[in-house]
Amino acid sequence: MDFSSLDTSFWLTCAAIVALLVMSAFFSGSETALTAASRGKLRAQADKGSTGATSALKVTDDNERMIGALLLGNNVVNITSAALATAALTRLFGDSGVAIATFVMTLLVLIFGEVLPKTYAISNAEAVSTRVAPLILIVIRVFSPIVTVVRAAVRGILRLFGVKTDPDGHMLALREEIVGAIALGHSGGAVEKEHRDRLMGALDLTDRTVDEIMRHRSQIEMIDADASPDAILTQCLASRHTRLPVYRESPENILGVVHAKDLLREVDSLLRGPEADPAALADLDILKVAMKPYFIPDTTTLDEQMREFLKRRTHFALVVDEYGALEGLITLEDILEEIVGDIADEFDIAPTTVLKRAADGDYLVEGSMTIRDLNRTMDWSLPDDEANTVAGLVIHEAQMIPNEGQAFSFHGFRFQVAGRQDNRITKLKVRPL
The missing domain is CATH 3.10.580.10 (CBS-domain)
Structure with missing residues (x-):
């Protein structure tokens, strides 16, 4: 170990490494926060006058350009810090300084440049996003020429393998994201079944005829x-x-x-x-x-x-x-x-949507009951792509009009015809298998 190398140049190099680690943490945390932040929450903050939220929305409008700029900045500071550490520790320890620099910088970058900032950012995604977005806009403008070239090269390489990129594809998945969030909230107990059914019913209006x-x-x-x-x-x-x-x-x-x-x-x-x-x-x-x-x-x-x-x-x-x-x-x-469920008035027949389970485990269901109503009532997931009613589903799966007493098993349920009038199935016994 050569202590004569501990001169002003060495300490300036150490200071530069620390500064580069801080920049690495900034880029890593910004990337995590901006990709994890809810655009809905950012939009609500922007509507209330938050300039940081407005900047965050502008940044995330083009995710590909944002990620390209952040990754470029992150890689530049990480590689530079590693190079400076190798040069400084080589002067101090000779040839063994390369191995020491590799170990030390890997540990520092992993803890302070990646795990720590990303953990904090993902826990406070919206707050971090609003703070860093104005600076990230500047970074994107500075790196824009290089990012444009890199993006064109990446798209060209992906095209060679038959992969097509759609920068606006996230907009098409917005509905699925909302549906998934509602389903996740219900499974976690945050959203009640009644509220889930109403929200899902409103979302389904555009898909149902x-x-x-x-x-x-x-x-x-x-x-x-x-x-x-x-x-x-x-x-x-x-x-x-x-x-x-x-x-x-x-x-x-x-x-x-x-x-x-x-x-x-x-x-x-x-x-x-x-x-x-x-x-x-x-x-x-x-x-x-x-x-x-x-x-x-x-x-x-x-x-x-x-x-x-x-x-x-x-x-x-x-x-x-x-x-x-x-x-x-x-x-x-x-x-x-x-959307809201059955609307009954004083002239309506009392609803019979509440199904009671018999001692043998069967539910007696009207053949004309829609599959959607049955799913909503019992929280089942029978498919309604090929038929609208429970009787129609049985006829579709059986490829025939079954007689009274015939039973079938499909989609994880057992269906038995309990009543038939002419060519119409009037009642069915349904039991989950």
């Missing part, structure tokens, strides 16, 4: 335009619906939609108007008070249809297929129920 939640045409209550006024009034008063489609000759021939309040106004004008005559009720024309029917294709998304309902100031639409044949109907309430 009206034919998945519509009321099937076999369940639609309709008014025959050729029926007597007395029969029409009796039917409207007995119905639990305020809007009823009006048809003539065939249920496929929908002529309009009558609202109970409009019908009441017409009856009131006939019986209590200036020319009131009880016999005038026989001349009641249901089509006179019926609104023009509103038809929509079955491929319309729920999000788009909700906007159309609000725009048209109507709550009722008839769903048709690609051939124009009536498939069912959908209301604004049906769409809202996908």
